[in-house]
Amino acid sequence: MQLIPTGDAEKPRNQFPPVYVGNTLISEEDIARELQHHPAEEVAEAWHEAAKSLVLRELLMQQADHLQLPRSMDEEERIAKVLELELDVPAPTEDDCKRFFDGNRERFSSPTLMAVSHILLAAAPDDLDERMRQEDVGKQLIGFLLTGRTAFNELARDYSACESRHQNGSLGQISRGQTVEEFERPVLSLKEGFHPELIESRYGYHIVRVDQRIEGEQLPYEHVKPQIRQLLSESVTRRAVRQYLQVLAINYGVEGVDLDLPESPLMQ
Template sequence: MQHHPADNQRSAMIQSAQSLIIGELLKQQAIALGLLTGDEAINSIEEAAGLQAMLEQEVQVPQASAEECQRFYESNQQHFSTSPLLEVRHILLGAPPEDVTGRMQLTEVAKSLITELQQDLSCFKELVNKHSDCPSKQQQGSLGQISKGQTVAEFEKALLAADSGLIDYPIESRYGVHIAIIDRRVDGQVLPFEFIKDKVEEYLNERVQRKATAQYIHTLISDAKITGFTFDLESSPLIQ
């Protein structure tokens, strides 16, 4: 069960049972095909090799064509762009994640400071010196140039979604509550297809392989006699 994180113990138990049953069905099928001996002394490496050989033999996986790769690239260009580059200043009102009451109070303080900045942005330096708990206050709140992966995810998400200028709402992160200004934004550039076509092909082939393997497992479950457990074939993440 520890290998199947879930919202509650029952869900973890169900996922664990499904995994064990699928593993046993694959093993039985490999034995039936002569790819495993059924010897209880077989080690995990030998078993894994036998199951892999069975899937390669039994699961037919078509390869993505050049046209399919091109269509996927053209339909998903937002995933094939360089990271935007942002020049950011901020004020951090620091509070630990567990201090819920403190964070609520600081959010109200942040809203008040944002209103003050909306009226006069030139007072930012004064507010940084007075309120910020971030070492960047020594640089007037400047975080320099930020690209994807250079700050905590929750702060990054808000920055990447915002336009240039003062962000008109407080941003909460694991460090506290932020008031942020984006001084400059350089949007990412779409990478040419020639640069990433191999990765697109690899991704599409892996996706088709997962789907084909799931369909094969679905067939094994449908053909097997299983008592004491009922699969939800439409929603089980183990066979999707």
């Protein structure tokens, strides 16, 4: 995606309806300045997201005035104070936490650890001819390994484009999140031993051998309870803020933009 430069905003202004919060007009100039914070492929989408962000902020600022919060506070402080005063967010109970743990046990395990070696046959993502050539080379090398004609370590030293070739192809110990997703996803599902199929990534093709696999273990509830409590608290807070903004939008009135609150910037 590309950012829509503020200067480009001159073109689409008249294509969009005026945006109001109550009797307050959200100016075209303010929306144009806000565009840079909302990357999108289409100007219309960026314009809408920018206008929506300013509308939500204006709703909260008008409520800050209604609550007679000092204007000497900066905007972020006033918004935070509005939410503090107006929202009643219940804390997750012990039963809530246990129920979430029981329904999502797979999320609370220690990571699977793997010792992996590979041979990288490098090719740029957009060089189709080279990728086809390296795929053919990879299939030949796999054939050599399956028939025992040569050793993995030797092929890694002679063919791999990765610096790991100096360690006989060894990547050391890896776990989820340490390599690119298209390599990690298939590799983490492998059993110990040589994998007789090529794995493709943005870097080219990989011949992979799993030298060791240590399965992750289920973590006890008491160990992950603080994490669960935080997750549930954040979820409840997002829902409460969304509902609160819906009430403000009804009370003050919003024109010219669809708030689409579940995706709004203040929901993050």
